[in-house]
Amino acid sequence: MRIRTLLAAGLLALVAVVSLPHAASAADPGTSDGQALVTCVQKALKDNQAEIAKKQYTNFTNALNDCNKAPSLFAPAASELIWGTIAFIIVAFALMKYAFPALRKTLHARTEKIRGDLEGAERAREEAEEQRRQYEAKLGEARSEATRIVESAHQDAERLRQELMARAEADAAEARARAQDDIRLATDRAMGDLRTRVAGLSIDLAERIVERSLDRETQQALVESYIDAVGTSGNGHG
Amino acid sequence: MLANLLPNINEIFVWKGMFAQHSLLEFNKTALMAFVSSAICISLFWAGSRRRALVPVGVQNVCEASYELVEEQVSVAAIGEEGRNWTPFFATLFFFIFFMNIFEVVPGVDFPATSRLAIPLFLALMSWGTFIVTGFVKQGPRYFWRNISPPGVPTPLKFLVVPIEFFSKYLVRPFSLAVRLFANMTAGHVLLAIFAIMTDQLLLARNSGWYQAVFSPLPFAGLVAFTGFEILVAVLQAYIFTILTAVYVSESIHPEH
Numbered sequence: 357m358r359i360r361t362l363l364a365a366g367l368l369a370l371v372a373v374v375s376l377p378h379a380a381s382a383a384d385p386g387t388s389d390g391q392a393l394v395t396c397v398q399k400a401l402k403d404n405q406a407e408i409a410k411k412q413y414t415n416f417t418n419a420l421n422d423c424n425k426a427p428s429l430f431a432p433a434a435s436e437l438i439w440g441t442i443a444f445i446i447v448a449f450a451l452m453k454y455a456f457p458a459l460r461k462t463l464h465a466r467t468e469k470i471r472g473d474l475e476g477a478e479r480a481r482e483e484a485e486e487q488r489r490q491y492e493a494k495l496g497e498a499r500s501e502a503t504r505i506v507e508s509a510h511q512d513a514e515r516l517r518q519e520l521m522a523r524a525e526a527d528a529a530e531a532r533a534r535a536q537d538d539i540r541l542a543t544d545r546a547m548g549d550l551r552t553r554v555a556g557l558s559i560d561l562a563e564r565i566v567e568r569s570l571d572r573e574t575q576q577a578l579v580e581s582y583i584d585a586v587g588t589s590g591n592g593h594g
Numbered sequence: 595m596l597a598n599l600l601p602n603i604n605e606i607f608v609w610k611g612m613f614a615q616h617s618l619l620e621f622n623k624t625a626l627m628a629f630v631s632s633a634i635c636i637s638l639f640w641a642g643s644r645r646r647a648l649v650p651v652g653v654q655n656v657c658e659a660s661y662e663l664v665e666e667q668v669s670v671a672a673i674g675e676e677g678r679n680w681t682p683f684f685a686t687l688f689f690f691i692f693f694m695n696i697f698e699v700v701p702g703v704d705f706p707a708t709s710r711l712a713i714p715l716f717l718a719l720m721s722w723g724t725f726i727v728t729g730f731v732k733q734g735p736r737y738f739w740r741n742i743s744p745p746g747v748p749t750p751l752k753f754l755v756v757p758i759e760f761f762s763k764y765l766v767r768p769f770s771l772a773v774r775l776f777a778n779m780t781a782g783h784v785l786l787a788i789f790a791i792m793t794d795q796l797l798l799a800r801n802s803g804w805y806q807a808v809f810s811p812l813p814f815a816g817l818v819a820f821t822g823f824e825i826l827v828a829v830l831q832a833y834i835f836t837i838l839t840a841v842y843v844s845e846s847i848h849p850e851h
Contacts (some may be wrong), residue, residue, distance in 0.1 A: 392616055429607055429711075429780070434618055436712035439625030444716065447632035448686045455639035458680040459661055462654075469648065590725040 396423035555579050606787050607710060607780075630836035631693035635686070655819040664688050664836070672840035673847060679842060683724075687834040691775070693719065695760040696830035698783055699821050704790075706828070711772065714835075718772035726764075729846030740849050771838060778831050789817035830844045 400419035401408070408416055558579045609623035637819025650658050664685040671679035691708060698706035708714050729737035742759035743752060792813035796806060 395616065426754050432712035432715050433620075433624070434708065434712075435611075435614075435620040436622070436624045436628075436707075436710055438619065439621060440628045440707070440713035443625070443628035444686075444690060444713075444720075446629075447635045447690050448683075450636045451639055451686045451689075452682040455636070456661065456685060457642045458643035458646070459639065459657060460682075462643065462650075463662070465646070465660060466648060523600075543834040547631055 393423055551583055554583060559581070606705070606783065608645055609705075623705060624707045624710045624712070627694060627697055627703070627705065628713055631690055631697070634693050635689045639689075660689070661685055668833075668837050668840045672837060673844040676845070676847060677840065679839070684836050684840055687717065687721075687839060688832050691835055692828060692832035695830065695832055696825070697780060698779065698786065698825050698828060704783075704786070706779045706783060708775050708831075709783045711776045714772040714779075715768075717769040717775075718836065721771055721835075721842065722768035724839070725728065725842035725846045728843055732847050733849055737846065737849070741845070766795040771835060775831050775835050778827060782820075782827050786817065786824060789820055791811050793817050 365545060397420065400416055400423060404416040407413070421582055555576070559575055562579065611620035611622045612626070614620050638653065639654045639657055645652075645654050647654060656816040661681065665678060665681040668688070669681040669683045671677075673680060694713065696706075697703045698709070729741060733740065741763055742756050744755065744759065747755050794809075796813055798809040
């Protein structure tokens with residue numbers, strides 16, 4: 357729609373530009389020039405009427421010569437000045453009052469939009485950066501915590517190991533001591549039994565040998581002193 | 595020989611009136627081109643400013659880019675940030691002059707309205723009035739003295755400098771603005787007309803044997819080259835007129851410059 361309007365306006369302008377000057381120029385150029393010359397001569401006659409009556413023709417001749425001169429290129433034509441001024445006033449009013457303010461409004465809105473978007477993006481970037489910092493801090497804390505936990509676990513494990521080792525050693529020592537006690541008791545018990553049996557056997561043996569030559573208490577004492585001697589001798593060898 | 599071929603120069607500048615002939619309101623081709631330029635400016639920027647898409651395309655893009663070009667290269671470049679408020683005026687000036695200039699190379703028209711002194715003179719006088727009024731509004735009456743008495747000039751030299759500055763800033767500026775635009779466009783118009791006539795005569799109208807075969811393409815090549823050159827001149831002259839106006843306005847706004 358907009359393109360069609362523009363095309364129509366352009367076409368209209370082109371037709372006007374091409375046709376109007378050509379139409380104007382198509383008229384016999386002598387007609388308008390002749391009219392201008394007649395007007396100029398009439399004016400020269402009228403202006404110099406008094407001098408012509410006195411048969412003084414200098415000014416009249418100069419005026420007639422001026423009529424034949426082509427208009428100067430450097431003399432601004434009053435009509436062109438007027439129409440040019442009107443054309444500029446129209447375009448200045450239309451553009452400065454309506455078109456440019458609308459254009460500036462659009463540009464300003466776009467500038468504000470871009471500025472807003474950029475500021476929003478900057479804010480989002482800063483927030484993301486802040487979150488990243490927070491995550492990194494939390495990650496660091498988590499790593500420290502994990503390290504601390506692992507360290508603590510190591511320490512606990514070590515302590516537990518040492519406790520277990522100590523306890524195991526204590527248990528082992530206790531078991532060993534208990535075993536030694538048991539061994540000692542068993543030895544003592546065995547030695548007592550052995551002593552008793554050896555004494556009995558010896559007595560029996562001695563009774564058989566001596567045939568009751570000694571009383572019971574004496575024999576017992578003799579056997580025991582013998583066993584002690586044997587035991588001492590046995591221990592010393594053993 | 596060439597002089598005999600060329601028509602009276604007024605035939606390419608002075609146009610017959612379409613109506614109100616020989617009156618103060620005679621409407622000729624110059625006036626028509628001024629109005630056509632106005633119509634093009636208005637149509638273009640009306641179409642460009644009507645659609646307010648966030649992502650500009652087509653005519654909106656062209657208009658916005660053109661407007662921003664004037665804003666950055668003229669208003670802000672000459673005046674600074676404060677100059678943004680002046681952009682509508684400078685943009686109007688630039689595009690009005692540009693479209694009048696560019697008709698110099700538009701087939702069927704072949705005539706820049708600025709090659710007649712009237713419109714450049716009006717624009718220059720308006721520019722002159724604008725910077726003087728702006729100076730008076732911004733700085734008060736002392737603007738008139740401050741403008742022609744540069745700071746740091748020894749008093750004895752002021753007798754020399756002040757008249758020169760007065761002559762240069764208050765009297766010459768409007769005429770230099772007007773004549774620069776008018777003379778450049780007139781010269782371009784004459785140049786194109788001469789090369790067009792030479793092309794017509796050497797390539798088409800005359801038959802001079804080998805001479806024609808050898809030399810006739812030259813004016814045509816010149817015509818093509820100068821047509822391209824005149825497009826550049828059309829843009830450049832519009833820019834120069836506008837940037838000079840902006841510089842003068844800047845002097846009125848910032849007295850220290």
